[in-house]
Amino acid sequence: MSSPNLKVNIGGVEFANPVMTASGTFGYGEEFNEYIDLSRLGGIVTKSITRHERKGHRPPRTAETASGMLNAIGLANVGVDAYVRDKLQFLRGLGTKIVVNVAGFDIDEFIYVVDKLNGHEEIDMVELNISCPNVKGDGMEFSSKPEIAYEVVSKVRKICDFPLMPKLSPNVADIKPIAKACEEAGADALALINTLYGMAIDPYTWKIKLTNVTGGLSGPAIKPVAIQAVWKVYNTVKIPIVGIGGIMDYRDVVEFMLAGAKAVQFGTANFIQPDCTITAIDGLTEYLQQRNIADVNDLIGKAVKI
């Protein structure tokens, strides 16, 4: 059989395949350039950028847990001005789609950062990290309440030149109304899930393993949480979903797509196997060929109940 179609369209952007890298696990792409052919990726989602440079939290910033890891990096990043000045240069012409993850501690910051990105044609899409705490509000995440999610997404949507993809937190009682609020606010796609809140303590020293006390749990440990979130959101909204959470190989890609994701992001797996994305693209192609599936889009939401 001829090569199956791997192209997926998300918010008007055509990705060569459904495999992207998750924000914060791939830097700005530079480190991975020596290990893999970046042009083969569906897309690169770059590390969260904020208004100003952030140095991040005092170490230790990570701790390994059962089939997962905790991180509290603290949104360390170069800041939007340096990003536009120094990082876009490298990302330009890589031959893959560039999704810029934007973080902010208040709505003004999101607007400021997105405004600085406007007009830069190297950028294909903005992923809005609304899973960081809202310092001007009650300290809750923007994506913890539908009204707040609606407000930030609609305000950014008005001024953003690019398709906009809010990234949702799993740390909520019900993700469906938040997804719905984002859709109503004009989101072009949704990325989910961000990390789960977590904490670990050394039983011998009694010390908390992260300086920040709590961190975000990622890795295969959270995959079932992500799958159910994607499934629920898929059955709630019409806009495309990009699935994230513990994806390690092509089988996980298939699982997320069956749950309703149109594309996926590899996160923690990049730390372990720098070529995990490329291996997964090859594995996915072979998987489709073996099953005579002509188009990867035919997998989306096809999970069957037993």
Next chain:
Amino acid sequence: MGAGAYLLSIKLKLKTFPHPGEFLHIKPTSEGNDPLLRRAFSIFDYDEQNGTVDVLYKVFGRGSAILSRVAAGHVLDLLGPLGNGFPIPEKSKQLLLVGGGVGIPPIYLLAKTCLRNGHDPKLIKFLMGFGKAEDCVMGERVAQLPIEQALSTDDGSRGHKGFVSDLLKAKLAGGLAGDKTVIYACGPEGMLKSIQGLAKEYATPCYLSLESIMPCGLGTCLGCVVKQEGEDKYLRVCREGPVFEANEVEL
């Protein structure tokens, strides 16, 4: 090797002789996702003829325990060599090499590299620190090098009773301080902190190889960072390090 220490010989042909201080990022098991992350191990030795890389480590947690049970002939999943490694000193320099326990491997490879490069053996002194006499197995290969050596144990069961930094201090106070000497050290953080202090006190150039929890080893996760001295900035141990000038980092 006893005392919880293990020597792992990996059949691995490297393009060039490894740079001392470089590390390998080894997955304890290729089966499943637990443990999930790789572990960083300094390169201990390299046999060019047979193409074997040696790693010397002690079992501390689950990852190293699983690795210690890997059967001979098993195929390991590893990345490397990674990291910057030690700057190779000019041949005229007096070298004070300090290794504490599992910190000995990269210092041993540095000593070996300098000797291969024709550094005068009389200018190299190797100081080793251990917890107790049994741990001294980790210094066996160092003992074969034709250079001056001294060792300490915390409990005094062998060598000087106390810390290896005491031995270093004696050397520095005994006339080896200053910029004709270079100190190289690897070991537990407390030891490195003492050595950092001594290097400053005796105005002697010093390089430290740091250990850190290192999820990716590639410079991308930003997990393994160390604070830069005098700057509001963090350096990545895996990428800018693991070797730093002693006055460059805040321990």
